[in-house]
Amino acid sequence: MSAVIASDRPAGFSFAEYLTCMGGIVWREGLRFVHQRERFISALVRPLVWLFIFAAGFRQVLGISIIPPYETYVLYEVYITPGLMAMIQLFNGMQSSLSMVYDREMGNMRTLLISPLPRWYLLFCKLLAGAAVSILQVYAFLLIAWIWDIEPPPIGYLTVLPALALSGLMLGSLGMLISSGIKQLENFAGVMNFVIFPMFFASSALYPLWRVQEGSPMLYYVCQFNPFTHAVELIRFALYGKLNLVSLAVVGGCTAAFMIGAMFAYDPARGFSRRGPAGGES
C-alpha cells in the first residue's frame, strides 16, 4: 500500500494538527449556525424586543443615577445594552449545550469524542467555537443598537472583545457542564426554568444592584453571587474602555471552574461512562 498509514506516523500531534482540529471545529459550528437561520434571527430578536419594547416602556419608571462606568446620566436603553449582550451569550451557551445533548442523542458527539486528539482540547475547541458564534451575534446586535442611537465610545467596540470572549467561554462552559447531566433532549426545558431565567433576572442586567438592595437585601446578595452579574459588569465596563477587576476575577475563576467541571464530566472514566448504552444498542 503506497499511502502512509495512520500507525506509521510518529506518536503525538504537531502544532499544525492542533490548529487544524480547532479550525475544523470552529468551521463546523459556524456552518451549523449559518444553516440555522432561525437561530440567528431569534438570537437577535430576543434582545431587540427587550431593547425596543421593554426598555422604552420602563424608561420613565426606572431612573438610572450616575454609576460607574457611566460618567453622566444614561437612558435605560443604554443601561441594559450590556445586559442584553450578556443575555445573547447566555442563550447561546445554553443553545450550545442543547446542541450537545442533541448531538449525543443523534450520535454525532461520538465523531468528536473518538478523535485521537486529547479530549480536553476537543471540548475546549468546542467552547471556543461557541464563544465565537456568540460574539458574532453580539456585534450584530450592537450594530442595530447603534442605529437605535445607543453609541458607546468607538474604542469600546474593541475593548469589549476580550470581555465577550471570556464571558462567552464562561457561559459556554456552564452550558457544557449542564449538558453532561442532561440525559434526554426533553429535559432541556428545565434548563430554561432553573438556569437561564434565574441567572438573567437575578443579575444587574436589567437594574443596577443598588436598586435591588433597596428593594431586597437578600436578593442583592443572590445577585452578587451570580456569576452572570459579573459577566454583565465585565462587559459593561469594557464597553466603556474600563476594567472591572472584581468581575474579571469572578468571571475568570468561574470559567476555569466550569471548564474543568465540563471536561471532568465528559471524561470517559467519569461522566460519559456512567450512562448506559443508548436505546437499541447492546
Add this chain to the structure above:
Amino acid sequence: MMIGGISIADQATVLEDAPDSVALVVEGVSHSYGSRKALDDVGFTVTAGKFAALLGLNGAGKSTLFSIITRLFALQAGRIRIFGHDVEQESGAALRCMGVVFQPRTLDLDLSVTQNLLYHAALHGISRREARLRSEELLSRIGLSERHNSKVRDLSGGQMRRLEIARALLHRPRLLLLDEATVGLDVKARAEILAHVRSLVAEQGTGVLWATHLLDEIEANDSLVVLHQGRVLAEGKVTSVVGKTGARDLNSAFAQLTETAPGPGKVAS
C-alpha cells in the same frame, strides 16, 4: 485465560515480537451498568489484514465493547491494545490507528457529504488540502462523487453507510471497527456494504472487526468471536468453531453454543 489457543502471557510475548501482526487485543475486559454485568472477562484478538466477525444476538454486549475500545466508556477491567498501543495509556496513538462505524448514524445530516468528511479530517489534524484530495478519492471509490455537495439527509440509508465507512477510512487506519453496519438496510445495500468492506481487507490489507447478529454475513474463512450475554463462547476460524461444536453449519453451531451457555452475570455484592 486462553485466547485463540495460546495463553495471554504467551500472546504478550508474540505481540512484542511482532506488534504489527496483531491489530486488536482485548484481554479480560469486564463492564457493568450498576449491578448488571454487560461484559464478563471478554478476550480475543483480531489479526492485521483479516476479516473478523463479532457475532452475537441483540444485547450480547457488542456495542458496549465497541464503546470501550473507542474510549467512549472507561475500561473498568482488563486491557485493550491496538497495534500495540494501550487504549488507556496511549489513547491518541490507539485511536489514530482505527476507524469506526457505529451502529447509530453519526453523520451530521445538515452538512454536505464533503463537509462531513472535511470535519472528520480536521478532527484527525489532516490539513484541508490533503483532506479534499482524500475525500475525492474515497467518494469516487464508493460511487458518491456526484453527490459530494448533497446534504447527508438527502442520501439513502445505504449511501449514508457507505459515506460513514469512507469517513472512517479518511485518516487511513489499519483497523476498521463496524458495529452492525448493515442494520436497517435492504438486501442489495447490505450486500454492497459487505462486499465493499471485504474488498478493503483483500485490496488494502485493512483489518476489520465486523459486529453482527446476521449469520449470513459471515464466511467460512473468517475469524469468528461468538459473544453471548457478555461472554465469549468461542473464538477461532469459522470452520474450527463449527468443527468443535460438532454441528453441521454455523447456524446450528451458534444455536448450540447460545442454548447451552450460562445466564448473564451479576456483579458480586
